[in-house]
Amino acid sequence: MTDTMSVPNGWVCLYPQVSSVTEDSSLTKDSSVIEDNRTTSQTVTMSLDNRGLAYADGFFTTMGVIDGLILWSDYHYQRLVSHAEALQLNINSEELLAVLQLYAQQLEQGMLKLVVTRAAQNVRGYGYAPNANGSDCEIWLKATAMRVSTALQLSLPNGNLVPIQPNASAICLSSQIACLPPSLAGLKSLNRLDNVLASGELQRIKAEPLASKLASTLGEGLLRDMSGQWVEGTMSNVFYQLAEESLSESKTASSIHKDNENYLTTGQWYTPSMDQSGVTGVMRQVIIDALSTTQYPVIIRSLQDDDLPKLTQLFFCNALRGIMPMSSLTLLSGDVVDFESA
Numbered sequence: 001m002t003d004t005m006s007v008p009n010g011w012v013c014l015y016p017q018v019s020s021v022t023e024d025s026s027l028t029k030d031s032s033v034i035e036d037n038r039t040t041s042q043t044v045t046m047s048l049d050n051r052g053l054a055y056a057d058g059f060f061t062t063m064g065v066i067d068g069l070i071l072w073s074d075y076h077y078q079r080l081v082s083h084a085e086a087l088q089l090n091i092n093s094e095e096l097l098a099v100l101q102l103y104a105q106q107l108e109q110g111m112l113k114l115v116v117t118r119a120a121q122n123v124r125g126y127g128y129a130p131n132a133n134g135s136d137c138e139i140w141l142k143a144t145a146m147r148v149s150t151a152l153q154l155s156l157p158n159g160n161l162v163p164i165q166p167n168a169s170a171i172c173l174s175s176q177i178a179c180l181p182p183s184l185a186g187l188k189s190l191n192r193l194d195n196v197l198a199s200g201e202l203q204r205i206k207a208e209p210l211a212s213k214l215a216s217t218l219g220e221g222l223l224r225d226m227s228g229q230w231v232e233g234t235m236s237n238v239f240y241q242l243a244e245e246s247l248s249e250s251k252t253a254s255s256i257h258k259d260n261e262n263y264l265t266t267g268q269w270y271t272p273s274m275d276q277s278g279v280t281g282v283m284r285q286v287i288i289d290a291l292s293t294t295q296y297p298v299i300i301r302s303l304q305d306d307d308l309p310k311l312t313q314l315f316f317c318n319a320l321r322g323i324m325p326m327s328s329l330t331l332l333s334g335d336v337v338d339f340e341s342a
Contacts, residue, residue: 011046014099015139016119050138052117055126056191058137059083061282063112064148064320068105070112071148072319073097075282080116083187089118090134103143110145111320115190154323156290157265162283163322164263168219170314171330173234175201179226179276186280198223199234219324220316225277230303232272233316236324237284239271240303241313263325265294267313270301282319311337 051057061079064071080093100112119136121128128135153161175198179185198221206215220233232238269291274280288298308331316324329337 011140011142013046013138014096014141015137046138046140047120049120050117051120052115052138052190056189057087058089058115058117058190059087059188060113060115060190061188062320063100063104063114065104065107065110065112066148068108070101070104072282072286073101075285075319076100078285079188079282083116084134086183086187087118087189088131088134089116089137090131091116091137091139096139100141103141107143107145109148110143111148113142113144115140115142117190148320149322154263156287157294158290160286160290162286165219165321165324167325167327169214169217169328169330170220170222170233170316170326171202171205171214171218172230172308172332173198173201173221173223174332175221175223177223177225177231177277182275185276186274186278188279188281195234202234214330217327219326222329227276228305229272229277230305230308231274231278236316236318236321237271237279237281238303238314238316239269239284239287239298240307240311240315241267241269242307243310243312264291265296268296269298269313270303271298272303273300281317283317283322287317287323309335309337311339313339 046053059079061076063073063076070076077093077097080091080096083089084091084093100114103112117138117140118128119138121135123129149163149165152164152166154164155161175194177194177198202218202221205221206218208215220236222230222238223232223234225231230238264287269287271284271288272278291298308329311329314326314329316326318324327339329339331337
């Protein structure tokens, strides 16, 4: 990396070269050069004809950066590979990850958001020309300097550390997410309208005057898909334990911060399948892999209405915030399942 490289202010187009971006794109004076990869990236304006804007034809991933390193970079690489294959996009994932790591070194602390869209096509409308190597792409990056919380961390069985947030409360939302065909289920595609509307519902609940006591501790909302199964949070995946399956020595949510090293390894954890809805998150897979060689590997199991009163533990997780433990869950009926009293 050369001394001329700087963290971009706003979005940059990593590919294609700036000279080949659509004619109505405008350039700013800010630019960065990565000579190691012979790639020049400049801050540009995305064309309104971009297929990501027009059809949500693409995917994204959001990466935390600490001390100049991308957190869980191997898992983000796997997402690049799997999503490129699923959406038939031509991406050199190894080269792209190397470029992202150079930006992470310069950023030092914060967040990288990568958006990949299919390039403009000669075929009119939704269609795209078939190619054995996949479609060409537009690849966009935004770097944001911010503090990534590491004040409290949980040690995984494999020795890796993940952030763990203070206890919060959760609520079941009436919003539902779509059931998808197998080729799209689990992908972090650009079509996130169901999550947008669900997040709006959660914000409305937080703003209700009569819910001020709940709102002060409300951290996440639990979502069903159209089949009625509870699948994930508005911005996260979910793991849970059940009363009839939990062991007598299982820790309660109130002891999470007193005995972090045992939180994940005591009792049987479950997480819903992503086979028909939801996003297969990076942190979800990190936790599944970390517990795979322990006494209680994670079991993929649907979460139904009848299960909710039997819950004894619940946490949400994502790649930026790590593990978000919940002390209670408010059901659609208004009843509250208190995990601290489990």
